[in-house]
Amino acid sequence: FLARLHTIFGSSESSSCPLLPGVSGTVEIAPDTLRNWEEDFDVLHSKILESSSSEDFDADNFFRGMPPTWHDLDANLDVPRDITPALAKDLEIRFQDGPSFTLELWHSPGAGGTTVAYRVAWELRAKRPIAVLRRYSRLTADRVDSVYQKTQKPVLIVADASDLPSTAREELLRELGRRNARVGLLYLVRSPRKESEATLQIVDPMSSESEVSRFVEAYLPRCKNDYRRHRIKQIGDIKNASLEIYRSPFFF
Numbered sequence: 001f002l003a004r005l006h007t008i009f010g011s012s013e014s015s016s017c018p019l020l021p022g023v024s025g026t027v028e029i030a031p032d033t034l035r036n037w038e039e040d041f042d043v044l045h046s047k048i049l050e051s052s053s054s055e056d057f058d059a060d061n062f063f064r065g066m067p068p069t070w071h072d073l074d075a076n077l078d079v080p081r082d083i084t085p086a087l088a089k090d091l092e093i094r095f096q097d098g099p100s101f102t103l104e105l106w107h108s109p110g111a112g113g114t115t116v117a118y119r120v121a122w123e124l125r126a127k128r129p130i131a132v133l134r135r136y137s138r139l140t141a142d143r144v145d146s147v148y149q150k151t152q153k154p155v156l157i158v159a160d161a162s163d164l165p166s167t168a169r170e171e172l173l174r175e176l177g178r179r180n181a182r183v184g185l186l187y188l189v190r191s192p193r194k195e196s197e198a199t200l201q202i203v204d205p206m207s208s209e210s211e212v213s214r215f216v217e218a219y220l221p222r223c224k225n226d227y228r229r230h231r232i233k234q235i236g237d238i239k240n241a242s243l244e245i246y247r248s249p250f251f252f
Contacts, residue, residue, distance in 0.1 A: 018045035020129045023152040037147060040140045041157075042070075042132040044125040049074060063222055065250070068115050073122040078115050079218045079249070082211050083202060088120045090200070095128065095154050095184055100177060102169070102185040106201035109190055110250030113202045114160070117188055121158050133159040136168045141175040144183060154182040161189045205247035209238045212247055219252045 017028040020043070029045060037043050048070050062072045072078065087105065094101045107113025121130045129151045131144060136159075147155050164172070169187065176183055193203075206212050216236035223229040235246045 018043075018047045020045050020147075020151050021126060021153060022150070027151050029150065033146070033150070037131070037143045040133065040135055040137055040143050042134065043147065044070070044121060044130040044132070048125075063219070068118055070122065073119060078119055079112075079211075079214050081112065081116050081119075081202070082208050083200065084116055084119055084123075087116065087200060088123055091120065091124065091156065091184060091186065092127075095156075100154070100173065100181075100183050100185075102173070102187055103200065104187045104189055106189045106191050106203075108192055108203045110248055111202045111204045112249040113188055113190070115249075116202060117158050117186055120186070121156065124156060128153050129155045131155055131157045133157060133163055136164050136172070141172055141179075144172075144176060145179050145181045148176075148181040148183070154184060156184050156186065158186045159188065161187065204250070205244045207238075207247075212236050212238055215249065215252045 017030060018034055019026040020029055021027075026046075029043075034043060034045065042048070059072070059075070059077055062068050062077050068078055091103060094103065105113055105117060107116075118132070121132060124130060129147050131147060133140070144155055144157065159169070161169075164187070169185070173183070173185065191201075206215070213236065216232055220229060220232050223232060232252070234240060235243050235251065237243070238247075
């Protein structure tokens with residue numbers, strides 16, 4: 001683990017403090033500072049996997065429909081999605097362009113939007129500080145600004161619209177702008193239907209044959225009986241139009 005940490009963050013293995021990527025290399029974060037930040041959001045620092053016990057890691061929880069933990073993502077339990085590379089590239093281009101921005105990711109419930117957002121955050125954690133919002137409070141802007149000031153790198157904030165309503169989102173971005181704190185907001189919006197104006201969205205049913213095949217390959221070995229295995233294969237048959245509505249991560 002320590003050797004892999006050095007590969008990801010380019011840091012000393014002997015560092016006792018959590019590390020974040022900064023403008024001039026890695027930056028040590030004092031534990032009390034980190035605890036303050038974590039009142040509102042998870043920070044994807046170098047010791048994030050140590051902050052939750054590996055004994056609590058249970059792959060079945062994820063495959064039963066629970067949101068992925070960082071241990072799940074580190075173990076690559078999530079099924080690769082077609083949209084993930086494009087989303088990561090879009091974020092990086094926007095960061096390079098300069099000003100703060102918001103990128104909305106629309107997704108239908110159960111389509112895996114949260115998992116995709118978390119996967120992108122996990123993949124980018126060595127490039128820039130990542131804050132995954134758990135709640136919005138009157139101190140959230142202070143805490144995000146503190147991350148920016150410590151690292152001097154634009155912060156990627158991942159937030160769900162249910163945790164950060166549109167009015168709170170505008171308030172947060174306005175306050176961070178007033179402080180000249182550069183951020184990129186990956187904003188998750190749930191919608192039961194396809195949105196014609198959405199730039200990025202994940203909707204069911206899945207239409208990509210390769211993507212459906214990956215879900216079949218991932219879930220088939222976990223089936224407990226022949227009927228379930230047969231049903232998974234039927235759903236995975238992209239030519240079977242009658243089962244199209246079941247071609248969703250939720251049903252797999």
